[in-house]
Amino acid sequence: MLKMNTHRQMRTVLIGALLSVVVLNACAAPATPSAVREVEVTREVEVTRQVEVVREITVTATPEATAPKPFEGQSINVLTIQPHAVATRALAKWFEEETGARVQVLVVPYANVTEKAILDVTSGAGEYDVIEIWYPMLGKLVESGVLEDLTQWWEENKEALQFDDFVPSIADPYTLIDGKRWALPYDGDTHLLFYNRELLEKYGVKPPTTWAEYREACKTITEQGKSEGIYGCAIMGAKVPIILLSTFINRLQGYGASFFDADGKPTINSPEAVAALQELVDQLPYALPDPKAVAFDEALGGFTTGKVGMVEFWTDLGQMSDNPEQSKIMKKWGAVPMPKGEGPNAASRPALNAGFALGISTLAQNKPLAYEFLKFVGRPDINVRVNTIVGGLDPTRKSTFDAEAYRKHVTPELADAAKAALSGAFAWPTNAKWPEMQDVLTENVAEALAGTKTPQQALDDTQAKWLEILGK
Known part of the structure; x- marks a missing residue:
């Protein structure tokens, strides 16, 4: 009798457990529709020595399929x-x-x-x-x-x-x-002339409109601020064509000079071109030392750290000047068009x-x-x-x-x-002979900056070599 009751109690417990599993599965949140497989499991249950067959349903979730991207793997x-x-x-x-x-x-x-x-x-x-x-x-x-x-x-x-x-x-x-x-x-x-508003106000100068005004502003700031590590301007004079010629061409255009006349003959030693190079040479004493070694990074660093009053630079300098990760002059800068030179052809002419x-x-x-x-x-x-x-x-x-x-x-x-x-910016030449020609110009402008040639001699030598390269 005791054995029969024990068997019944065991059976009741097992049936109750099985019903609980079924109820819990029914109440659970529905699984993501995916692969469903039925597994038939045979168990031997110690109830009255009888074999029960229990059917389990196993749900396996699979990731949602995503459309392949058009150039995947390339x-x-x-x-x-x-x-x-x-x-x-x-x-x-x-x-x-x-x-x-x-x-x-x-x-x-x-x-x-x-x-x-x-x-x-x-x-x-x-x-x-x-x-x-x-x-x-x-x-x-x-x-x-x-x-x-x-x-x-x-x-x-x-x-x-x-x-x-x-x-x-x-x-x-x-x-x-x-x-x-x-x-x-x-x-x-292209270039704009960027300036540090605080420094210009401190030293009583205004953003220049001519290259002569620029030189005087640089001189004023440098002479008063040099002891504190402050300079009126940063001039990019490193002997790399993209750097040095950008600096020279800013002044060349301001004085109304050009590389060639209407017939394609070089005019690099025109009076306007010589005046532009002379102006550049005259500005060097008031620039961040040493101008002949200053390129992109040196000019950028001098300006964004607040050590330089003015710099002619590419237009994205505004973004970098307001970047807290690299600048100490956030919201303290301004920008104006490139200055013009002197003479009847002078104008503010940007270059590419x-x-x-x-x-x-x-x-x-x-x-x-x-x-x-x-x-x-x-x-x-x-x-x-x-x-x-x-x-x-x-x-x-x-x-x-x-x-x-x-x-x-x-x-x-x-x-x-x-x-x-x-708008209407001056484009550098792009013909196949230009790389050789610009190397000649770069070398001679660098010699003018170093003082080993006068501006006139540097551009006369350039003119002669250009005529030779072009076969004229």
């Missing part, structure tokens, strides 16, 4: 310059997020980007798919067989990508050689100093993806997006200067000043 290499590393890496990240394609960004000093691109093709290495181009080197790169002809691609995409929105003064110089398109505008560079485009290598390993990357970078919305980070780029599109996000990022005043500076 990759390209992009050659860029050090000052644009942040921007190019941001673009690479956004492109991967949108397409799944990986972009490896390869960074080199700005002075070496052209030789790297040419060597990559002439050696047959084919390491780079997309190449950043300093636009005065465009003719040389085309002549060297480095760049794909993008003329057809431009025609096919000009409406979708609104190519007529590119700033007119840069669209052709950045991309056009012998009637064909070879690149996409990437960085719309530096300025970069993107092209596709003729040895690109994945040309279709390289074209897709250019299409991505060329979109108007991406131009706004990349110019609202502190990444070293300046707008290439008219619409970006008017975009609310950009104007808020750099201030409306700087946006308007940069837009005006690019």
Whole structure:
């Protein structure tokens, strides 16, 4: 009797436990619809020596399926310059997020980007798919067989990508050689004259409108502030074409001089050009030491640390000056157009100093993806997006200067000043002989700054060599 009761009690407990499991499963939140399989489990239950068959249902959750991205698993290499590393890496990240394609960004000093691109093709290495181009080197790169002809691609995409929105003064110089398109505008560079409001007010000077006023303002600040490590200006005089010639051309244009006459004959030793170089030499004693060794980083550091009153610099300096991670002069700066020189042809004339485009290598390993990357970078919305980070780029599109996000990022005043500076800005030559010619000019201007040649002698020597190079 006791044994029978014990068996019944055991059976009651087991049946109750089984019912509890069923009830709990019924009350549980429904599982994500996915793979469901039935498993038949045979158990021997010690109740009355009888075998029970219990049916279990096991639910296995599986991840929701996601649509593959269009270029998942593909990759390209992009050659860029050090000052644009942040921007190019941001673009690479956004492109991967949108397409799944990986972009490896390869960074080199700005002075070496052209030789790297040419060597990559002439050696047959084919390491780079997309190449950043300093636009005065465009003719040389085309002549060297480095760049794909993008003329057809431009025609096919000009409406979708609104190519007529590119700033007119840069669209052709950045991309056009012998009637064909070879690149996409990437960085719309020109200079403004930036100044530290606190320093100018402290030393009683105003933002200059002429180069003579600039020299006097530099002199005043340096003579009074030098003992405290304060200088009136930073002049970028390092013997690198993109640096030294930008500085010289700012004055060359201000005095109304040019490289060539209407017939293409060099005029680099004109009276206006000599006066421009003499003015530059006369400004050196009042600049951040030593001007002949000052390049991008030195000028940037001097200005953002509050040690320099004025600097002629690219328009993204406003973003960097308001960046708390690198600046001590947040909201304490201003910017005005480049000063003008003296004489009947004097005017405030900005130049396209530096300025970069993107092209596709003729040895690109994945040309279709390289074209897709250019299409991505060329979109108007991406131009706004990349110019609202502190990444070293300046707008290439008219619409970006008017975009609310950009104007808020750099201030409306700087946006308007940069837009005006690019309007009709002077473009450097882009023909295949220009690299050799600019090296001659760089060497002679550097000698004038060092005092080993007078400005007149330096430019006379340049004129003679240019005529030889051109066969005139």
